[in-house]
Amino acid sequence: MSLFKGTQEQYYGFNSFKVTGSTTNTFTLDYPTLPSSVNEFNVFLTGTVNGVTKTSRTLASIYNVTVSSYTASTGALVLSHQIPLTTVVEVILITPNFGNYQYIKLEDLVNNFMVGYTGEDKIINRAKRTDIIFHAKRAIQEFSYDTFKSTKSQEIEVPPSLTMALPHDYVNYVKIMFTDDAGNFRPLTPTRHTGNPIDISQDGSFEYMFNDDGTLLTNPDSTTKTRRKAHDPYTTQQTSADHDVEIHEVSFGGRYGLNPELGGLNGDYYIDEAQGIINFSSNITGKVIVLKYISDGLGTDSEMIVHKFAEEAVYKCIAHGILATKMNTPEYLVARYKKERRAALRTAKLRLSNYKSEELQQIMRGKSKQIKH
Numbered sequence: 001m002s003l004f005k006g007t008q009e010q011y012y013g014f015n016s017f018k019v020t021g022s023t024t025n026t027f028t029l030d031y032p033t034l035p036s037s038v039n040e041f042n043v044f045l046t047g048t049v050n051g052v053t054k055t056s057r058t059l060a061s062i063y064n065v066t067v068s069s070y071t072a073s074t075g076a077l078v079l080s081h082q083i084p085l086t087t088v089v090e091v092i093l094i095t096p097n098f099g100n101y102q103y104i105k106l107e108d109l110v111n112n113f114m115v116g117y118t119g120e121d122k123i124i125n126r127a128k129r130t131d132i133i134f135h136a137k138r139a140i141q142e143f144s145y146d147t148f149k150s151t152k153s154q155e156i157e158v159p160p161s162l163t164m165a166l167p168h169d170y171v172n173y174v175k176i177m178f179t180d181d182a183g184n185f186r187p188l189t190p191t192r193h194t195g196n197p198i199d200i201s202q203d204g205s206f207e208y209m210f211n212d213d214g215t216l217l218t219n220p221d222s223t224t225k226t227r228r229k230a231h232d233p234y235t236t237q238q239t240s241a242d243h244d245v246e247i248h249e250v251s252f253g254g255r256y257g258l259n260p261e262l263g264g265l266n267g268d269y270y271i272d273e274a275q276g277i278i279n280f281s282s283n284i285t286g287k288v289i290v291l292k293y294i295s296d297g298l299g300t301d302s303e304m305i306v307h308k309f310a311e312e313a314v315y316k317c318i319a320h321g322i323l324a325t326k327m328n329t330p331e332y333l334v335a336r337y338k339k340e341r342r343a344a345l346r347t348a349k350l351r352l353s354n355y356k357s358e359e360l361q362q363i364m365r366g367k368s369k370q371i372k373h
Contacts, residue, residue: 025068025078025079025080025081025082026076026077026078026079027076027077027079027089027091028074028075028076028077029041029075029076029077029091030075034072034073034074034075035070035072036072037070037072038067038070041091041092042091042092043067043077043079043089043090043091044089044090044091044092045065045087045088045089045090046087046088046090065079065080065081066079066080067079067080068080077091100305102307102308103305103306103307103308104305104306104308104311105304105305106133106136106137106140106301106304106305106306109136109306109311109314109315110129110132110133110136112315113132113136113315113318113319114127114129114132116315117315117318117319118132123319123323123333124319124322124323124326127322131322132318132322134321135317135318135321135322136314136317136318137298137304138317138321139313139314139317139318139321140296140297140298140304140306140314141296141297141298142317143297143306143310143313143314143345143348144294144295144296144297145171145294145296147310147313147345147348147349147352148297148307148310148352149352150294150295150297151174151292151293151294152167152169152292152293152294152295153290153291153292153293154167154290154291154293155179155288155289155290155291156288156289157286157287157288157289158280158284158285158286158287158288158289159285160285161229162229162279162280162281162282162284162285163277163278163279163280164277164278164280164289164291165276165277165278166271166276166277166278166293167291167293167295168299169295169296169298169299169300169303170276170293170295171293171294171295171296172293172294173271173291173292173293173294174292174293174294175187175292176188176190176269176278176289176290176291176292177289177290177292178266178267178284178287178288178289178290179287179288179289179290185290186266187266188264188266188267188268188269188280188284188289189264189266189267189268189269190268190269190270190271191268191269191270191281192270194224194225194228194270195222195224195225195270195272196221196222196224196225196270196272196274196275196277196279197222197224198218198222199218199219199220199221199222199223200216200217200218201216201217201218201219220275225279228279228281228282229282230282231282267280267281267283267284267287268280268281269281269284278291307352309348309351309352310348310351310352312344312347312348313341313344313345313347313348315344316337316340316341316343316344316345317341317344317345319337319340319341320334320337320338320340320341323337324337324338
């Protein structure tokens with residue numbers, strides 16, 4: 001089969017079909033190229049329930065409606081119940097993500113490896129599919145950290161609690177910024193001068209308090225965190241006839257010799273790894289925060305993909321992992337694939353570096369400026 005799935009028409013945009021409800025439960029899809037199965041589209045309903053307009057991404061949540069049948073040759077879609085006349089039925093094709101041709105899925109990686117590397121008269125005469133999947137996932141994990149540079153991002157408006165939960169697939173952060181009115185990123189500064197230590201409860205005699213099971217009784221938020229949240233370290237001082245410049249923690253020292261960590265204009269943050277929370281300074285309330293972070297590429301099935309520039313490197317990693325853990329494998333063979341793995345990984349990094357002459361030209365032009373901000 002071809003590597004491209006679906007049709008170009010589906011890829012580039014004709015993917016939505018709407019019709020209002022009727023006295024029948026049968027609808028005919030009006031696509032130039034009809035979907036081949038029910039797995040290629042979703043059915044949404046928009047209707048009024050108890051005076052409130054709702055949109056359902058699962059049919060059962062509004063009218064308990066399901067898809068009874070679909071005929072690919074005619075486009076006839078049969079639902080389990082009739083839809084009220086005021087309800088809009090929308091059929092949306094499941095289209096591939098734009099640009100996904102540059103990636104290969106984990107399942108295809110495993111299938112290709114089994115065809116090319118395992119079997120009679122091949123380097124690996126026998127290997128379990130589960131072993132291949134394990135080593136493929138480990139390769140994706142390692143490549144995600146420093147080869148793919150596959151950073152992800154999340155954007156939220158900071159609530160009054162001045163906190164943000166770490167993403168479900170978070171491994172490490174790259175940068176934390178807020179978005180100004182012009183849509184530009186303004187970097188925040190990490191701080192080491194505060195935190196959220198474990199707050200142990202004490203009685204009136206300052207003795208530790210315990211739970212019924214004998215463990216220490218603690219509070220979720222420490223006094224340190226509470227005081228930081230209530231304190232506004234940002235003040236405004238007149239520094240010249242024309243400008244007001246905000247100085248962070250002026251009491252720590254004068255402008256000359258001011259610690260840059262304490263002189264940030266945009267605000268600061270610290271990450272509470274134990275609770276999985278990012279805590280912001282008080283001047284960040286209500287601002288839009290952007291968190292750029294690194295994942296391991298294994299969060300969901302759709303994320304377990306590999307850029308085609310690194311496909312060969314993944315095959316070499318799988319082969320080396322299987323040979324290195326297999327009994328009675330000649331040591332020269334393990335060493336050979338270890339060397340080939342390093343070479344393939346080096347090639348993948350060079351390909352993925354993706355340096356463009358225009359970008360390098362801009363950098364070199366910037367170096368000719370005498371004054372830089």
